[in-house]
Structure formats: structure tokens, C-alpha cells
Amino acid sequence: MFPISWESVDHSLDECIKCNICTTYCPVSAVTDLFPGPKYVGPQAQRFREAGQPVSPDISVDYCSGCRVCNDVCPTGVKIAEINARARAQIVAQKGLPLRNRMLGRNDLVAGLGSIAPNLANLALHNGFSRFMAEKVVGIARGAPLPRWNPSGTFGAWMRRTRSRRLKSQEKVVFFHGCATMHYEPFVGKAAVAVLEHNGFEVIVPPQNCCGLPLLSNGEFDAARSYHRGNVARLAGFARAGFPIVGTSTSCTLTLKEEAPELLDMVDKGSQTLRAGVWDIFEFLRDLADRGRLRTDFQRLELRLPYHAPCQQRAHRVGKPAIDILSLVPGIQIDESHARCCGIAGTYGYKAEKYAIAMAVGEELFRFVREHSEGVQFTACDSETCRWQLEHGTAVPSRHPIEVLAAAYGLYDLESRKLT
Amino acid sequence: MLDLLVIGAGLAGLSAAISAVEAGLTVKVVSMGLGTTHWSAGTIDVFGFIPGATDTIGDPIESIAQLDPSHPYRLVGPEMVEAALHTFQRWVADAGLPYVGAEEARRNLRMPSPVGALRPTLLTPTAQYMGDAAFSAPMLIVGFHGLRDFYPQLIAENLCKQGLEARAEFLPWELLSDLVDRNTIQIATGLDDPARIRRLADALRGLIRPGERLGLPAVIGLERHCGAFAELESAVGTTLFEVPTLPPSVPGTRLYHALRNRLQKAGVRIETNMRATDFDASGNRIDWVSTEGSARPLKHRARAFVLATGGILGGGFQSEPGGRISEIVFDLPLTVAQDRTQWFHPEFFDPRGQPVFRGGVAVDARLQPLISVGASPAYENLWAAGSVLAGADPILERSLEGIAVSTGIAAAHRAGSWLAG
Numbered sequence: 043m044f045p046i047s048w049e050s051v052d053h054s055l056d057e058c059i060k061c062n063i064c065t066t067y068c069p070v071s072a073v074t075d076l077f078p079g080p081k082y083v084g085p086q087a088q089r090f091r092e093a094g095q096p097v098s099p100d101i102s103v104d105y106c107s108g109c110r111v112c113n114d115v116c117p118t119g120v121k122i123a124e125i126n127a128r129a130r131a132q133i134v135a136q137k138g139l140p141l142r143n144r145m146l147g148r149n150d151l152v153a154g155l156g157s158i159a160p161n162l163a164n165l166a167l168h169n170g171f172s173r174f175m176a177e178k179v180v181g182i183a184r185g186a187p188l189p190r191w192n193p194s195g196t197f198g199a200w201m202r203r204t205r206s207r208r209l210k211s212q213e214k215v216v217f218f219h220g221c222a223t224m225h226y227e228p229f230v231g232k233a234a235v236a237v238l239e240h241n242g243f244e245v246i247v248p249p250q251n252c253c254g255l256p257l258l259s260n261g262e263f264d265a266a267r268s269y270h271r272g273n274v275a276r277l278a279g280f281a282r283a284g285f286p287i288v289g290t291s292t293s294c295t296l297t298l299k300e301e302a303p304e305l306l307d308m309v310d311k312g313s314q315t316l317r318a319g320v321w322d323i324f325e326f327l328r329d330l331a332d333r334g335r336l337r338t339d340f341q342r343l344e345l346r347l348p349y350h351a352p353c354q355q356r357a358h359r360v361g362k363p364a365i366d367i368l369s370l371v372p373g374i375q376i377d378e379s380h381a382r383c384c385g386i387a388g389t390y391g392y393k394a395e396k397y398a399i400a401m402a403v404g405e406e407l408f409r410f411v412r413e414h415s416e417g418v419q420f421t422a423c424d425s426e427t428c429r430w431q432l433e434h435g436t437a438v439p440s441r442h443p444i445e446v447l448a449a450a451y452g453l454y455d456l457e458s459r460k461l462t
Numbered sequence: 463m464l465d466l467l468v469i470g471a472g473l474a475g476l477s478a479a480i481s482a483v484e485a486g487l488t489v490k491v492v493s494m495g496l497g498t499t500h501w502s503a504g505t506i507d508v509f510g511f512i513p514g515a516t517d518t519i520g521d522p523i524e525s526i527a528q529l530d531p532s533h534p535y536r537l538v539g540p541e542m543v544e545a546a547l548h549t550f551q552r553w554v555a556d557a558g559l560p561y562v563g564a565e566e567a568r569r570n571l572r573m574p575s576p577v578g579a580l581r582p583t584l585l586t587p588t589a590q591y592m593g594d595a596a597f598s599a600p601m602l603i604v605g606f607h608g609l610r611d612f613y614p615q616l617i618a619e620n621l622c623k624q625g626l627e628a629r630a631e632f633l634p635w636e637l638l639s640d641l642v643d644r645n646t647i648q649i650a651t652g653l654d655d656p657a658r659i660r661r662l663a664d665a666l667r668g669l670i671r672p673g674e675r676l677g678l679p680a681v682i683g684l685e686r687h688c689g690a691f692a693e694l695e696s697a698v699g700t701t702l703f704e705v706p707t708l709p710p711s712v713p714g715t716r717l718y719h720a721l722r723n724r725l726q727k728a729g730v731r732i733e734t735n736m737r738a739t740d741f742d743a744s745g746n747r748i749d750w751v752s753t754e755g756s757a758r759p760l761k762h763r764a765r766a767f768v769l770a771t772g773g774i775l776g777g778g779f780q781s782e783p784g785g786r787i788s789e790i791v792f793d794l795p796l797t798v799a800q801d802r803t804q805w806f807h808p809e810f811f812d813p814r815g816q817p818v819f820r821g822g823v824a825v826d827a828r829l830q831p832l833i834s835v836g837a838s839p840a841y842e843n844l845w846a847a848g849s850v851l852a853g854a855d856p857i858l859e860r861s862l863e864g865i866a867v868s869t870g871i872a873a874a875h876r877a878g879s880w881l882a883g
Contacts, residue, residue: 063500066647066710075641114735117495117777299757317757359755361733380726 281319474848477870504713510860578620
């Protein structure tokens with residue numbers, strides 16, 4: 043096992059003045075006694091974590107969902123979420139990991155397996171008996187919103203199938219699709235390709251790994267390191283050549299930029315080059331708009347859209363570019379959510395012992411949607427698991443903002459999620 | 463392009479932003495985390511002590527004339543301070559969080575602190591008002607077993623030593639929460655529930671003696687505070703007041719929420735987790751300020767900028783191990799001595815205060831930062847407000863919130879006039 047390094051968080055630790063703002067805004071601590079709050083589990087408990095300590099003082103750190111609201115509100119810049127992630131990894135390094143967390147961490151493998159026969163996979167997983175057994179045997183909450191494989195095939199298959207029709211251009215971007223777009227929601231990738239091509243970019247989709255975030259969240263740093271190395275090997279060259287690497291899954295892009303290099307102490311040149319080349323898709327589109335390069339030939343879209351910027355999007359520290367861009371579309375009225383977190387936090391809300399906490403955390407967001415539901419057909423959110431949780435908690439269908447933008451260009455049908 | 467970028471989401475920054483957006487400007491707020499409002503008692507301290515003197519001053523507004531001409535209050539003028547406080551009162555009243563004070567008399571109130579000291583302040587949330595030492599009714603201070611940092615005996619004993627009549631009681635934790643360990647914000651959120659207020663009232667009624675006013679930790683509701691407080695007061699049947707607690711402070715958080723909500727309703731984006739790291743200027747005009755991001759800095763372009771990053775506590779200054787102390791965004795010169803040995807007097811409670819707390823960014827009469835004292839403004843489109851300003855010792859003077867609100871509003875006015883002109 044690779045020893046967990048604390049180097050980058052050690053100094054940040056001394057910045058904590060114990061003001062407790064993090065604890066008062068922590069959405070998890072607000073609903074359960076099982077998590078005492080970021081200050082206690084982060085900078086305070088950190089004083090008792092020593093290299094080589096035979097027994098970890100931690101139990102409650104596992105109840106940190108990793109949403110990073112604490113980092114967001116901390117007035118002194120303590121890397122609280124990173125301290126917690128490292129502490130969890132230390133526990134995993136010492137005590138090992140349950141099978142369930144290994145599975146959740148390797149969504150790419152599970153998803154890939156299902157994509158061989160998506161209909162069969164859906165049938166096998168999405169029935170009451172399977173979900174009951176999955177909860178009893180493995181500990182995956184039976185009520186949690188697991189995704190469905192897309193019966194019309196993967197995003198990669200679609201790209202290959204439509205190769206001859208894809209735009210060729212001098213200006214190229216690399217698309218990072220992530221596992222969810224590849225296997226469950228290829229239509230999000232299609233919408234992104236359509237928007238990028240509409241703006242004159244050729245979209246390249248090179249081979250790529252899972253970004254490794256589910257592994258990082260579950261404390262499997264060694265495995266995450268090999269995933270990230272794979273992405274550096276396959277993608278850093280594009281960044282070096284000046285191609286922007288654009289992604290629709292905001293947690294994947296955050297991982298490539300920051301989570302992986304920061305938590306894994308990967309300061310190598312390749313990781314840094316990759317980081318500097320990655321863009322969240324609306325961050326990229328807003329940059330185009332700032333330079334007068336974004337096409338604005340929008341159709342009018344009469345749409346009232348409650349929008350939730352997920353935690354991982356806010357952690358990019360790029361503002362809310364999806365709002366900036368969608369505000370340019372005539373007819374769209376955006377209601378901005380200020381809810382802290384939808385609760386699911388990647389794999390957290392899928393765990394049987396955490397499902398109820400995740401739903402209680404999400405209630406703030408669900409209430410916001412209920413209060414803004416008049417005449418609303420869809421909500422919008424940049425992260426797939428958050429969209430699934432939003433739909434689970436509100437029964438209102440949710441869309442990635444890129445789907446909305448593709449519809450505004452007249453390229454996409456929001457209802458059927460198909461290119462027009 | 464954005465008219466005004468406000469850097470800082472404390473009381474000064476929020477006041478500047480509200481004032482600007484209500485004057486018709488387009489505004490955005492960026493801040494590194496949330497402001498120090500969350501640590502405050504929620505009161506608006508305007509001017510409690512003249513440095514060197516030990517007696518509380520009577521009329522804070524009138525006493526401004528006794529301050530040094532470089533003091534922020536002297537720069538904006540007593541009329542502006544008073545007008546700003548009225549504006550502030552309108553904002554919070556609109557939000558359902560009314561503030562009161564002995565304004566007609568312009569007299570400082572003396573409010574019990576969490577250790578039972580009496581703190582001079584000019585405006586308090588109505589929920590704290592009846593704790594003023596000027597009222598004669600004896601006090602009953604009630605605490606709760608397991609509530610950290612609120613000890614009713616300590617408060618009552620200290621109040622008695624200062625000639626007030628006060629006693630203490632404890633109630634069980636279960637009245638506050640069903641969960642084991644909760645902080646004051648979480649407790650306040652729980653007490654938004656009317657059923658819990660009724661249970662609390664039932665327990666309190668048994669403790670009160672006729673004629674007593676009842677002091678409770680400031681946890682009576684968060685989002686539904688006013689309703690919860692009124693219900694509790696009427697159900698208990700006696701005068702009620704809140705005593706602020708140590709951070710996290712519920713009254714400070716309510717104040718932050720009230721101002722934040724007003725800004726968000728006006729369409730102002732407040733972006734937290736934004737550490738301002740760099741800027742660019744053409745000549746003496748600032749073009750943009752950039753904040754640190756996950757892969758690349760984010761540039762915020764605006765026509766005008768208000769610096770409200772706070773002082774030493776709020777993080778507006780940084781000092782390096784080598785001794786250099788500087789302003790974090792524009793690297794403006796500070797009036798703080800670079801030699802650390804001059805930061806403090808030998809005595810912790812020196813009545814003159816500690817020199818380092820008086821230091822900050824020197825500004826002209828329009829609140830525009832100066833390159834050096836007596837020089838011209840560093841940038842034509844930059845204003846400063848709040849604890850970042852030099853010339854005041856807010857801790858000693860008890861002037862922190864008054865300076866924040868009045869200079870915040872004044873800076874926005876001046877930026878607005880410049881933009882219009």
C-alpha cells in the first residue's frame with residue numbers, strides 16, 4: 043500500500059481558527075449525529091492522526107460525503123474535504139475495503155459489463171428482487187436511483203457509427219465523456235458534440251479511463267493513481283498540443299484538474315499539463331462567449347428551469363457559467379438553487395447505511411424544486427448522479443445544461459433526448 | 463460589463479453591494495469563504511469606547527468628532543454614519559429581522575455578553591433588546607445541559623458583580639434537540655418548529671418568578687426566528703431576550719442570511735470559495751481582478767471595484783514569516799509597522815489598544831486607497847470599506863459593524879457617482 047501523504051494539507055491545517063462556519067453549513071452534520079461535522083473530523087481530528095499510529099481514531103470520517111461545502115464556506119482556506127478524503131484512505135489502507143465499495147469505486151467495469159447486453163442488464167438489475175438482494179447481500183440501498191444502461195448502445199459506438207458525418211475542422215477539442223455518458227446517458231455526449239460542432243469545433247474522442255473519482259471517494263488511492271496515470275498517458279499529449287479537453291461530467295473534469303493530482307500528490311509534469319488543459323464544458327463555452335466566439339443563433343425556448351449547480355461544479359471555482367450561457371437564450375427563465383447539496387455525493391447515497399442521510403440532505407434541494415415547480419418540465423444540473431438523485435427526490439425529469447443549450451440551437455429534443 | 467465587483471462578503475462588502483444594486487448598478491460579490499459576520503453577536507456596534515478611556519461613551523454619533531481626522535468615521539462624516547444606520551435598519555426590517563436601539567436618544571445600549579460582561583452597542587436585533595442593562599427588571603438566565611459555551615451561572619454572577627440583579631437556571635438538553643450533539647445553528651434550525659417552541663415554553667414557565675425578564679442563549683429560530691421568538695415570548699408570558707453565544711453565532715448568521723437574501727433577490731451573484739490572487743490595470747484604472755480556480759485563474763472584469771476583504775481577522779492582510787505584512791489583492795501599502803516588535807504593547811489589555819489593530823489601508827476622503835499617506839489615489843476605480851481600512855481599532859472602540867456598514871454604503875455611493883460621472 044502506498045502511504046497516505048499529508049504534505050499538502052498540513053499547512054492548511056494551521057489556518058483553522060475553529061470558527062465553526064464549516065460545521066454550521068455542513069449538510070450532513072445537519073441531519074445526523076453520525077457525522078459530528080467538518081471541523082471535528084477534519085482539522086481537529088487531524089491533530090491526532092500520526093504517521094505509523096497503530097489504530098486510527100476515525101469512525102465518523104466515513105460519514106463525510108465529500109461534498110466540499112466546508113471548503114466553500116471556510117474563510118481561511120483550510121482544505122477540509124481533502125483532509126477527510128485522506129483520512130478515509132488511511133483507514134482503507136489499514137483495514138481494507140468492503141466488496142460493495144470496491145464495486146461502487148469501479149463503476150467503469152460494472153457499467154462496461156452491462157453495456158454488452160444493456161436490456162438484459164437492466165432487466166437483471168432493475169427489479170425488486172435484485173435490488174432487495176443487492177441491499178441485503180452487498181449493502182447497496184434498494185431505493186437509491188441506480189442508472190439504466192442505454193438500450194441504443196454506448197456513446198463510443200455512436201461516435202464510431204457516425205464517424206463519416208462528424209465535422210472536420212482546424213479547430214479541435216478533445217471530449218472527455220466519463221463513464222455515465224459512455225454507458226448510461228450517451229445522449230448527453232451527443233448533445234455536447236452537437237453544440238461543439240455547431241460552434242465549429244471538430245470533436246476528438248480518444249481512448250480514456252474512468253477519472254478515478256469513485257475510487258478516491260471510497261479511499262482506494264492506489265487504484266485511483268493507476269487510473270489517473272492512464273488518463274495522463276492518453277490525454278496529456280493533447281493538452282500539450284494545445285487542444286482543450288472538455289467534459290460534460292463536472293465531477294470528472296474536477297478530478298482530472300484537481301482532485302486526483304491533489305489527493306494523490308501527483309505533481310509530475312504530465313498531471314500538471316493535463317490539469318491546465320481540462321475545461322468543464324460551460325467554463326469552455328463561457329470563455330468562447332467572452333471572446334465573442336460563441337454562436338448565439340438561439341431559438342426561443344419557453345422554459346422555466348430550476349438549476350442546481352452541484353457541489354463538484356462549485357468546487358471548480360469558476361462561478362456558474364451554465365447560468366451565464368443559458369441566460370443568453372431568449373425565453374429561458376432560470377431559477378437558481380442555493381441548496382447546499384443533493385445528498386447523493388457520487389457513491390455516498392447508494393450505500394444502504396447512508397441512503398436515509400442522503401435523502402435528508404437532499405430535502406433542501408427537493409423543496410426548492412417543489413417551490414419552483416409551476417410550469418416546470420425539467421430541472422437542470424451538471425452532474426449525472428445529482429440529476430438522478432434530483433429526479434428520485436422530486437419526480438421532475440432533469441437535464442444536463444448542455445442538453446438545454448443543444449435544444450436552444452435547434453439541434454436536440456429535450457423530451458426524447460434525441461438529436462434532431 | 464459588470465459595473466461593480468465587490469471583493470468580500472462580510473458586512474462591509476454586503477452593504478456596498480446592496481447599496482450599489484439598489485442604485486441601479488450591476489454587481490457581483492466574490493469572497494474567500496463566508497464573512498466574519500458569522501462570528502459576530504449580530505449587533506451593530508458603532509462606537510463604545512474612546513481609546514485610552516475606560517468609561518463607555520454616551521452618544522456614539524456625537525463622539526465621532528473626538529476621533530482622529532484619519533478615522534473612517536471622520537472620513538465619511540457623522541451624518542453619513544447616521545444615514546447609513548437608518549438604511550441598514552430598513553434593509554433588515556424588510557427581511558423580517560428588525561433592529562432597534564435607543565436611537566432617539568442616540569445612547570449606547572449595554573448588552574450582556576456570553577460571559578456576562580456589558581457590551582456597548584447602538585443597534586441590536588429586537589430579540590436582544592430587552593437585555594439592555596438600562597432596564598431594571600431582574601434577569602433569569604437559562605442555559606441547557608450539554609450546550610457548549612453558554613454558562614448561565616457565569617453570566618448571572620458577572621452581571622451581579624456589575625450591580626444588576628440576575629440568577630441562573632438549567633434545563634435539559636432534550637428540549638433543544640433529539641440528537642446528541644448539535645451546534646447553536648443546528649439548534650436554532652430545530653427551534654424553527656412551533657411544536658418545539660411550545661415544549662420549551664412549557665418548561666420555562668415553571669422557572670420564572672414574577673417580574674423577571676428571561677435571558678436565553680441566542681438559538682430561538684433561524685429562518686423563522688421572529689415568529690418563533692414571538693410565539694415563545696407570548697407562551698412564556700414574560701419579557702424575553704437572547705444573549706449571543708460564541709461562534710457559530712446565530713444572530714450573526716441571521717444577519718448574513720438577511721443581507722444575502724436581499725442581494726440574491728436583486729439578482730446579485732455571491733461567489734464564495736474565490737481567493738483573489740491577481741489583478742491588472744491600464745494606467746491607474748483596474749481592468750480585472752482574478753481569483754484562483756481549479757485549473758486556471760478566473761478573471762472578473764468590472765468598471766469599478768470595492769475592496770472589503772477585512773482586516774487581520776477577516777483575512778484582508780497577510781503576513782509572511784519573514785515579517786512583511788501586506789494587503790492581499792492589490793498589494794496596497796499598509797499603515798502597519800513592518801517591524802513586528804512594534805505590533806504589540808507589552809500589556810495584553812493596554813488601554814491604548816494594540817498598534818497592529820489600528821493599521822490598514824490608508825484612504826482619502828472618498829475612501830480611495832492611497833499609495834502613501836498624503837499621495838493621490840492608487841487607482842481611479844477602486845474604493846475600500848470595512849476592517850481593511852486604516853485609522854480605527856474596531857476591537858477597542860467597539861466600532862466594527864458601524865464602520866463596516868457606513869463605509870460600505872459610502873464606498874458604493876462614491877463608486878456610483880464616479881461611474882455616473
